[in-house]
Amino acid sequence: MSDWDFLHDMHDEGYSPEQIADAASCGYNPNEVDVAAFGYSPDEWHAIDNDELFSEHPIISPELLTIFDSLVQSAESFYKLTNRYLQIWGELGELYAEIEYGIKRHKPHTRGSDGKLGNDFIEVKTISPEKNKDQVKVKRAGNFNKLLIIKINKDFTFEGQLIARKDLPKGDGKLATASWSNNENCK
Numbered sequence: 001m002s003d004w005d006f007l008h009d010m011h012d013e014g015y016s017p018e019q020i021a022d023a024a025s026c027g028y029n030p031n032e033v034d035v036a037a038f039g040y041s042p043d044e045w046h047a048i049d050n051d052e053l054f055s056e057h058p059i060i061s062p063e064l065l066t067i068f069d070s071l072v073q074s075a076e077s078f079y080k081l082t083n084r085y086l087q088i089w090g091e092l093g094e095l096y097a098e099i100e101y102g103i104k105r106h107k108p109h110t111r112g113s114d115g116k117l118g119n120d121f122i123e124v125k126t127i128s129p130e131k132n133k134d135q136v137k138v139k140r141a142g143n144f145n146k147l148l149i150i151k152i153n154k155d156f157t158f159e160g161q162l163i164a165r166k167d168l169p170k171g172d173g174k175l176a177t178a179s180w181s182n183n184e185n186c187k
Helices: 005-012 017-026 050-056 062-082 089-101
Strands: 115-117 120-127 135-139 146-152 158-164 175-179
Touching: 005 017, 005 062, 017 062, 062 089, 089 115, 089 120, 089 146, 089 158, 120 135, 135 146
Parallel strands: 120 146
Antiparallel strands: 115 120, 135 175, 146 158
């Protein structure tokens, strides 16, 4: 069972696309959370204006979530059956970036960056479970403000880390090497 299956259940139960998008952005169905169970009074919470919320966080297509989940399950099943990985890491990383971070991807074969997040151009690089080092290489000539490193773990879970271009190591070569590190930029 996937971490995203509850979104399909919400769809089947008749929740609106906005409610499903809300649940996708926080990782659980907020309509089923009892704040009193966490020691908070419902009076301490205030309603958020949906227009304000959705202007900052794009609505993710339920179909895209279904496809992402299916691809991850297929890759995991293939590995369990053959002990070989499907070589779809880059696409999985970019799909995860689109879903988890709200990145609007460019058209295929656009040079310089993979998408936009607000006013920032984002380059997405993926660390697969096959890699021995938690590092990625990125072209210094690329047109991006931020680098998003997506790490796919051996158990097919995903993590992301956003790094400002100015924080990349300085150098003269065509490529810069960025390392995965555990810091506040991880999501």
